[in-house]
Amino acid sequence: MRMTKKLLTGFAAATAAAISMSAAAQTITGAGATFPFPIYAKWADEYKKTTNVSMNYQSIGSGGGIKQIQSKTVDFGASDMPMKAEDLAKDGLIQFPAIIGGVVPVTNMDSVKPGEMKLTGPVLADIYLGKIKNWNDKAITDLNPGLKLDGPITVVRRSDGSGTTFLFVDYLSKISPEWKTKVGVGTAVSWPEGVGGKGNEGVAQYVQRIKGSIGYVEYAYAKKNKLDHIQLKNRDGQFVQPDDTTFAAASAGADWKGTPGMGVILTDQAGAKSWPMTGASFILMHKSQAKPEAGKEVIKFFDWALKNGQKSAAELDYVPLPPATVSLIQAEWKKITDASGKAIY
Amino acid sequence: MSHSNSFARQDAIFARVTQFFALIVLATLVGIIATLVIGSWQTLTQTGPKFFVSDVWDPVRSLFGGMAPLWGTLITATIALIVGVPLSFGIAIFLTEMCPPALKRPLGTAVELLAAIPSIIYGMWGLFILTPLIASIQPTLTATLGKIPLIGVIFQGPPMGIGVLTAGLILSVMVIPFIAAVMRDVFDTTPAILKESAYGLGATTWEVVWNVVLPYTKTGVIGGIMLGLGRALGETMAVTFVIGNAYNISMKLFEPGNSIASSLANEFNEASDPAHLSALITLGLTLFALSFVVLALSRWLLSSLTAKEGKRT
Numbered sequence: 150m151r152m153t154k155k156l157l158t159g160f161a162a163a164t165a166a167a168i169s170m171s172a173a174a175q176t177i178t179g180a181g182a183t184f185p186f187p188i189y190a191k192w193a194d195e196y197k198k199t200t201n202v203s204m205n206y207q208s209i210g211s212g213g214g215i216k217q218i219q220s221k222t223v224d225f226g227a228s229d230m231p232m233k234a235e236d237l238a239k240d241g242l243i244q245f246p247a248i249i250g251g252v253v254p255v256t257n258m259d260s261v262k263p264g265e266m267k268l269t270g271p272v273l274a275d276i277y278l279g280k281i282k283n284w285n286d287k288a289i290t291d292l293n294p295g296l297k298l299d300g301p302i303t304v305v306r307r308s309d310g311s312g313t314t315f316l317f318v319d320y321l322s323k324i325s326p327e328w329k330t331k332v333g334v335g336t337a338v339s340w341p342e343g344v345g346g347k348g349n350e351g352v353a354q355y356v357q358r359i360k361g362s363i364g365y366v367e368y369a370y371a372k373k374n375k376l377d378h379i380q381l382k383n384r385d386g387q388f389v390q391p392d393d394t395t396f397a398a399a400s401a402g403a404d405w406k407g408t409p410g411m412g413v414i415l416t417d418q419a420g421a422k423s424w425p426m427t428g429a430s431f432i433l434m435h436k437s438q439a440k441p442e443a444g445k446e447v448i449k450f451f452d453w454a455l456k457n458g459q460k461s462a463a464e465l466d467y468v469p470l471p472p473a474t475v476s477l478i479q480a481e482w483k484k485i486t487d488a489s490g491k492a493i494y
Numbered sequence: 495m496s497h498s499n500s501f502a503r504q505d506a507i508f509a510r511v512t513q514f515f516a517l518i519v520l521a522t523l524v525g526i527i528a529t530l531v532i533g534s535w536q537t538l539t540q541t542g543p544k545f546f547v548s549d550v551w552d553p554v555r556s557l558f559g560g561m562a563p564l565w566g567t568l569i570t571a572t573i574a575l576i577v578g579v580p581l582s583f584g585i586a587i588f589l590t591e592m593c594p595p596a597l598k599r600p601l602g603t604a605v606e607l608l609a610a611i612p613s614i615i616y617g618m619w620g621l622f623i624l625t626p627l628i629a630s631i632q633p634t635l636t637a638t639l640g641k642i643p644l645i646g647v648i649f650q651g652p653p654m655g656i657g658v659l660t661a662g663l664i665l666s667v668m669v670i671p672f673i674a675a676v677m678r679d680v681f682d683t684t685p686a687i688l689k690e691s692a693y694g695l696g697a698t699t700w701e702v703v704w705n706v707v708l709p710y711t712k713t714g715v716i717g718g719i720m721l722g723l724g725r726a727l728g729e730t731m732a733v734t735f736v737i738g739n740a741y742n743i744s745m746k747l748f749e750p751g752n753s754i755a756s757s758l759a760n761e762f763n764e765a766s767d768p769a770h771l772s773a774l775i776t777l778g779l780t781l782f783a784l785s786f787v788v789l790a791l792s793r794w795l796l797s798s799l800t801a802k803e804g805k806r807t
Contacts (some may be wrong), residue, residue, distance in 0.1 A: 308756075308763065335554040337761065337764060338552070354621060358625060
């Protein structure tokens with residue numbers, strides 16, 4: 150009996166402690182793009198250790214992120230496809246980039262080692278349009294004189310809507326007029342060819358399973374699954390390998406200041422070392438915050454992440470934003486106000 | 495006296511409570527239908543019946559037609575039944591007529607356990623084991639069966655193991671426990687005296703099953719098949735893994751396709767365009783209507799069978 154009583158008091162004390170702790174600890178919530186999820190999760194973990202503020206990020210996809218922030222169910226949304234300036238104005242949203250990464254075409258060919266195969270944008274577009282159906286097509290063998298290439302090509306792409314797809318088709322649209330008119334740009338498109346895998350993992354799985362296949366994934370997935378990436382010819386006519394230096398090169402010339410809503414799309418950028426399928430991931434917040442406290446915590450989090458998160462970004466093969474861009478973002482934050490119009494940060 | 499009074503009151507309360515529970519089910523059903531109809535209103539009014547005969551699915555230009563996923567759903571469910579029903583029938587006959595008693599329980603339990611495997615596990619198994627297997631036999635099938643005139647086209651397509659046929663085969667494994675378990679249970683209800691009489695007249699096991707057991711239990715057998723069909727129509731995860739998720743209408747079973755459930759699973763999260771969302775909800779409504787028609791048809795079929803039985807005796 151006494152034992153039970155002791156246990157009960159102990160339990161009550163523990164519960165009380167837990168309640169008071171949760172009251173003290175702040176939680177900020179966000180939802181959206183899957184592409185930057187690994188780095189946001191890592192930042193959230195480190196941030197919690199230093200500040201005891203937890204950040205809860207749901208990687209439901211860019212479209213979902215935009216929907217959630219529009220309906221104000223989260224403190225911030227995240228999207229890989231930048232919203233247009235007029236849409237931002239209509240919904241009263243502020244947009245800023247948080248991290249840069251790259252999309253990488255990957256192949257499964259027994260005779261080819263990672264990074265060996267060279268392709269150009271137009272050839273890649275023709276493969277995805279279904280015009281080039283075999284690896285021994287002259288367009289491919291001319292680019293790869295040393296490689297033994299043969300066999301039918303199986304095209305693998307995303308079955309769900311995705312920011313990764315957006316970067317991929319945005320590049321193809323810029324480089325191939327036929328792609329632009331026939332298919333176009335979006336987070337989901339009407340694919341002329343191929344099988345669809347769900348998520349980066351799904352595409353990686355299919356490419357690993359199907360001999361002679363080609364797919365595209367976010368760089369971290371290509372690295373993690375040891376998929377054979379390819380070299381791409383960039384705008385300056387150079388063949389480049391995907392890694393954080395070529396992603397950084399692509400973002401070097403970006404005009405963050407002159408683009409409304411900081412919505413810079415980094416595909417097909419100039420520069421001898423630029424990787425052509427680079428992209429930034431964006432954060433969306435309401436300009437007028439109904440809960441200024443929560444808004445302030447979100448800004449504090451990203452302020453911390455942009456200043457201190459470079460090391461973990463590099464570990465996960467993302468490219469942190471350069472300091473000049475960070476100060477631009479900090480200026481943008483001044484536009485976020487509480488209901489009375491006073492800047493909250 | 496007071497006792498019986500309080501009992502009566504308890505009964506009345508009990509009746510009210512259970513009635514309330516039963517009405518919740520009805521309210522949920524009506525609520526779901528209403529939600530689906532409201533959600534699909536935009537597509538139904540703007541695209542109209544054309545939605546069901548158009549195979550264009552273009553989120554960029556905001557053009558949506560539901561024929562490809564509808565086709566994929568029907569084809570995969572058909573394959574599932576073509577493969578699954580004879581297998582289940584065999585399993586049920588063996589278990590009820592020929593199985594040694596010592597094997598009866600373990601085998602029966604094993605079949606039932608198939609139903610307990612979560613569908614995502616079937617999907618993973620399909621992708622890792624079944625897909626490479628199908629990919630390895632596909633070239634042989636195309637070279638042999640693919641040459642047959644008219645129906646040969648069914649066995650053509652790229653040899654990658656992902657496609658409509660693989661999805662149908664996975665579904666057939668998934669519907670077997672449902673159909674086989676129901677068949678076994680209803681076969682067991684056949685009065686022993688009927689079977690003994692037939693055996694006494696010199697009938698073989700097959701003749702007994704075909705002429706005595708099956709006619710006696712056809713109601714239950716059709717019910718079991720419909721149950722399996724219902725599962726095959728709505729199955730999502732396992733199909734999404736192996737069907738290839740391409741909006742494609744083709745007679746070739748090795749081509750990637752799509753089903754209603756897998757389209758919804760793939761695209762619902764990212765559908766920010768209202769027309770896209772409405773098209774997806776319309777697909778959901780279609781699937782709902784399809785399942786409803788299947789059930790109604792089976793009911794009607796069963797009732798007409800019973801009516802015929804009444805006339806014969």
